[in-house]
Amino acid sequence: MKLGELTERLFIEGVLRNYLGKRPPFSRLGFPDDAVDFLPLAPRIVVSVDASSIASVKLPWRSLGDAAWAIATGAVSDHIAKGSRPAYALVSLGLSPDLDLSEAKAIVRGLSEAFNYYGVSWVGGDTNSSRDPWISVTMIGFTTAKRPPPRSGARPGDAVVVTGRYGAMGYVALRGVEEASRTTWVVEKTRRPLVDVRVGTVIALNYKSIHASMDVSDGLGFTIMEISRLSGVGFRVEKPPLVFKEVYELCEGRLQCLYELSLNGGEEYGVVMTVSKEGLGNVVEDLESYGVEYEVIGEVVEGSGLKLEGVNKVAIYGWDQFGGYVKSA
Numbered sequence: 001m002k003l004g005e006l007t008e009r010l011f012i013e014g015v016l017r018n019y020l021g022k023r024p025p026f027s028r029l030g031f032p033d034d035a036v037d038f039l040p041l042a043p044r045i046v047v048s049v050d051a052s053s054i055a056s057v058k059l060p061w062r063s064l065g066d067a068a069w070a071i072a073t074g075a076v077s078d079h080i081a082k083g084s085r086p087a088y089a090l091v092s093l094g095l096s097p098d099l100d101l102s103e104a105k106a107i108v109r110g111l112s113e114a115f116n117y118y119g120v121s122w123v124g125g126d127t128n129s130s131r132d133p134w135i136s137v138t139m140i141g142f143t144t145a146k147r148p149p150p151r152s153g154a155r156p157g158d159a160v161v162v163t164g165r166y167g168a169m170g171y172v173a174l175r176g177v178e179e180a181s182r183t184t185w186v187v188e189k190t191r192r193p194l195v196d197v198r199v200g201t202v203i204a205l206n207y208k209s210i211h212a213s214m215d216v217s218d219g220l221g222f223t224i225m226e227i228s229r230l231s232g233v234g235f236r237v238e239k240p241p242l243v244f245k246e247v248y249e250l251c252e253g254r255l256q257c258l259y260e261l262s263l264n265g266g267e268e269y270g271v272v273m274t275v276s277k278e279g280l281g282n283v284v285e286d287l288e289s290y291g292v293e294y295e296v297i298g299e300v301v302e303g304s305g306l307k308l309e310g311v312n313k314v315a316i317y318g319w320d321q322f323g324g325y326v327k328s329a
Contacts, residue, residue: 003104004097008127015105019112021121024088036123038088042142046084050075051092051136054107056321057267060177061187064103065110068135069192070267072114074217075137077195077269081215082148083203084141089115089122091137094130111135118197143200145207154212154231154274158300161283163199163292164270166220166240167247170261173219173317185246195269198290203271205286209279216270221263222318223272224306231274234303238310241270241295256311266319274300 003011013032023030024038052074058067072089079086091111095104115122120139168189172180180186195215203210212231216223224235240258251257275283280296287294298309308314320326 001101002097003095003099003101006101011104012127016108016127019108019122021115021123024121024123031124033124036088036090040142041087042085042144044143044145044148046079046082046141046143046148048075048078048139049136050078050139051134052321054133054135059172059190060181062191063110064106065113066191068107068110069114071135072111072137073193073195073269074267075139076114076118076120076197077215077217079139079141080195080197080200081203081213081271082143083145083200083207084143084148085197085200086118086120086139086141088140089120089137090140091122091125091135092128093125094128094132094134096131096133097129099133107133107135118195143204145204147207149203149207149210149213149273151212151214151227152230154227154233154300155276156233156300156302157277158211158274159277159280159296160224160235160237160298160300161273161275161280161287161294162220162241162270162297163196163273163287163294164216164268165242165244165293166262166265166268166270167243169265169267170263171247173264173266174260185244189244190267193267193269196292198292199271199287202283202286202290202292203273206275206279206283209276209283210273211276212274214272216268216272217266218319219264219266219317220268220270220272221306221314221316225316225318227272227274228305231300232304234301234305234307235298236301236307236309237298239295239297241297242293256314259308259311259314263314264317
């Protein structure tokens with residue numbers, strides 16, 4: 001059965017409602033209302049919107065459910081980098097009337113599985129007709145940080161802390177989708193990207209010491225360059241971030257190779273933080289106590305751009321929604 005053979009109401013009431021979370025405590029509104037109300041869970045509310053066409057994240061080895069998971073994960077990641085714990089999601093879906101009902105269910109199920117994994121309650125949204133299917137996630141979260149760190153606050157002397165592991169999506173970006181699809185470890189590590197929500201807790205606890213932060217959604221090198229541009233500072237990187245063991249083996253420990261694969265890519269969803277020297281000890285202690293993978297890769301300096309110690313210049317590519325992988329530096 002195609003979606004065009006159903007009415008919007010039957011799809012919403014027969015399929016979508018089965019994946020919605022429970023109504024927030026003490027709320028008066030919920031399905032089938034067009035809005036939801038809730039009590040704040042912390043003093044500061046954080047709201048974001050993250051939208052993407054399904055085609056732009058549909059790697060050959062990803063199912064429709066995997067693609068939906070990836071989009072939901074991107075929405076969660078935006079909050080983690082600001083020290084926010086995402087709690088509620090509103091989802092708008094643009095689906096083709098020619099889409100098979102089983103495919104639509106796979107998309108909805110992938111979203112639901114991601115939200116359940118991250119402890120987010122899917123509380124509502126909207127459905128639309130679109131020849132090019134897309135998903136838009138409005139995420140609502142809460143933070144105890146009085147000043148969530150922006151992208152633009154890096155200061156000379158800050159240490160540069162990077163969470164997560166890198167290299168798999170860099171392999172896709174530099175070696176191509178066809179070769180990546182034949183590489184088992186790349187497929188396994190990129191099918192459903194993950195966010196470590198514990199990083200958000202560390203940021204909220206240490207917001208006074210974290211001057212800038214940004215999630216790695218469009219490539220680690222691009223993220224560093226963006227913080228550099230917005231903050232009016234430079235970055236001196238003295239060592240690569242943590243990479244997957246397969247990347248280290250592939251590069252045979254060569255720095256040039258490690259930088260090329262780790263700085264390019266996207267959808268790794270670690271976080272780049274610039275941290276005051278005085279606060280670095282506490283940040284590191286909290287990251288380790290929560291079991292978060294991280295590396296201190298360098299420091300913020302006067303000037304602009306990215307300087308890599310010990311290697312030749314590395315071309316930096318970032319993901320652009322209109323241009324695909326485009327050169328940043």
